Amino acid sequence: MVDKEAVLDGYDTVARVYTEERSRSDKEHKALSSLLHFLSLESRVLDAGCGGGKPVLRQLSSQLQQTIGLDFSTKQLEIAASKAPEATLLCGDMTQVPLTDGCVDAIFASHSLIHIPADTHQTVIDEFARVLRPGGRLLVSEGPQKWEGTNRNWLDAGAEMQWDIAGPETTRAQLETAGFHIETEYGAPNTLDEDEDEEAGWIFFETTLTHS
Incomplete structure (x- = not known):
């Protein structure tokens, strides 16, 4: 089982290296573009596990008026403050998202759920459902x-x-349990390896909250 403190220490230690590695790839562009298609300028969006703010949070905050970055690594958030200065940054845990019910229009959670103990994944997805408005959009990678x-x-x-x-089967079931309807799912290569074959990469679930 994942040790939360080990993950936190790891992200604190590699904060700058990780941000630069993530900055070299735009392979989440398809997923991000799909999400932005459903949003307006005034939409409020949460980047759950925003890391150092590149590339996702920076792009979101450059195109939307209300963006929030959530991460449990203060070192990563220090970098995010410079990469996405327009965003509101929160230090917190995805098992207890520090936001009120139904207050965001969309959530982007890329490469974050996978660092949380599997027995708490449902809790995290339930939290996403709680803070999303009905009809809100969630894009999560697995x-x-x-x-x-x-x-x-x-x-x-x-x-x-x-x-x-x-794995995708479990995540599909957890999303549906939380009240999400899966609109589509597609692969996205590992954003830390430009040479990885797309078939071996991550899966993005694009979902709509139908009930919570």
């Missing part, structure tokens, strides 16, 4: 298959990172 593992020298930066990937 690995192509169930897997749990550790890299003790992630990004060659001397930091340990852990993953607890539930």
Whole structure:
């Protein structure tokens, strides 16, 4: 099972390296463009697990008036403050999102659910349903298959990172349990590896909240 403190220490340690690695790829462009298609300038959007703010939060805040970045790493948020200065930044846990009920129009959660213990994934998805307005949009990424593992020298930066990937079947069921209707799902290659084949990459679930 994922150790939350180990993940936090890892993200704090690799904060700048991770931000630069993420900045080299725009492979979430398709998912982000799809989300933005359903939003207006005034829409309020949460980037759950925003990291250092690049590339997602920066793009959202450049196109929308109300963007929120949530992360539990203060080191990552310090970087996000410079990369996406227009965004509101919150330090917190996705199992207890520090927002009121029904206050956001959309949530983008890319490469964040996978670092949380699998037995709390439903709790996180339920929290997303709580803070979304009815009819709100959620875009969440998941690995192509169930897997749990550790890299003790992630990004060659001397930091340990852990993953607890539930897999698409479990995530589909959890989304539906929370009241989400899956509009579509499609693959997105690992944003930290430009050479990875798309078929081996991540899956994005694009969903609409029908009830909570």
